[in-house]
Amino acid sequence: MREGARRGGPASAASRAALAHYIQALADAGWAKSAMAEPLGVTRQEVHRLSRQAEALPRPATLPAVPALPAKPTTSARTARRESPKITASEAKRLRELAPLATKVRGVTAEHDPARTASVEYSVLLAELWKRGVSRQELARITGQAPATIRARLARHGHINRGASERPYKGKQAEFAKRREYCKFGHEFTPENTYEYRRPDGRVARTCRACHARRQREHAHSVRATTGRRTPRPAGRTAQPARQTVCKRGHRMTPENTYEYTQKSGKIARTCRQCKVLRQRAYEQRHGITSHH
Known part of the structure; x- marks a missing residue:
């Protein structure tokens, strides 16, 4: 039929x-x-176009017999295809055993409670399978939990980076989450890189110093880009020039060699008298001015 349709006439x-x-x-x-x-x-588009034209074309007296559809695969074959080769039957069985116990853990659950122990083992096993390449959909099918729930658990326990919409643990669970070794940007929580502070509700929190420094640089860059000026110095650093004993050229800042003046902002500043004389002489030489002193 296809060859006859191509001949014409x-x-x-x-x-x-x-x-x-x-x-x-x-x-x-x-x-x-x-x-x-x-x-x-x-192409499939041409098949669709020909099927739409059947309504407007006359129906022939006879048509070839329509073959039967091939047999669909059985349910067991589908299940066998869905089974990932990256996870063993024993691991899948252990996940099914630990999942109900892990969901019972709350902030008031004791540290040595069997449910909390099972929850920790459950999270570690999920993290190992995640790193091995098992998808969240596969883990969700085995455990009966949603993929987003599995990701949130891995993030709260510090196995993966926490997303912007995922909240950390509160209360007693925050003590277990405190064992996280890296921040969400991958910086290690060493004593030198960790800053602890107390929140208004009384809880002690910690932050990454490297991330804090990065945020300060980004803020300073945005201020310069929008206003063209640098960010003002903190109030605690205004008294730093008073502790200076020598100027940048090495002259001692003695009372006789120190000149104090008031800036436009109202702050009292100091400068070196010898440096001021040197600047004045350099200015006179550039402009050919003869000093009368």
């Missing part, structure tokens, strides 16, 4: 009508367009 019109109605019959029987397009040597 009255026979071509009849072959085209027969082909369109045959494709429509295959579609009614449940055949997919891709399965019909491959033996015909056409």
Whole structure:
């Protein structure tokens, strides 16, 4: 029929009508367009177009018999295909045993409670399978939990970076989450890189010093980009020049060599008198001014 439809003439019109109605019959029987397009040597779009033309074309007296659809795979075969080769049967069984116990852990659960021990083992096993390449959908199918729930558990226990919408543990659970060794940007929580502070609610929190320094640099850059000025110095550093004993050229800042003046902002500043004389002489030399002193 396909070859006859390509020749042209009255026979071509009849072959085209027969082909369109045959494709429509295959579609009614449940055949997919891709399965019909491959033996015909056409695209799925052309198969769809021919099936739409069947309504306007005359139906031939006889059509070839419509073949039966191939047998669908059994449920066991589908399940076998879905089983990931990266996870063993014993690991899947252990996940199913630990999942109900892990969901019972709350902030008031004791540290030596069997449910908390099972929760820790459950999180470690999930993290190992995650790093091995098992998808969250596969873990969700085995444990019966949502993929987002599995990710939130891994993030709260410090196995992966926590997302912006995932909240950390509170209360007693925060003590267990405190054992995290890296911040969400990968910096290690060493004593030199960790800053602890007390929140208004009384809880002690910690932050990464490297991340804090990065945020300060980004803030200073944004201020310079928008206003063209540098960020003002903190109030605690205004008294630092008073502790200076020598100027940048090495002159001692003695009372006789120190000149104090008031800036426009109202702050009292100091400068070196010898440096001031040197600047004045350099200015006179540049402009050819003869000093009368």
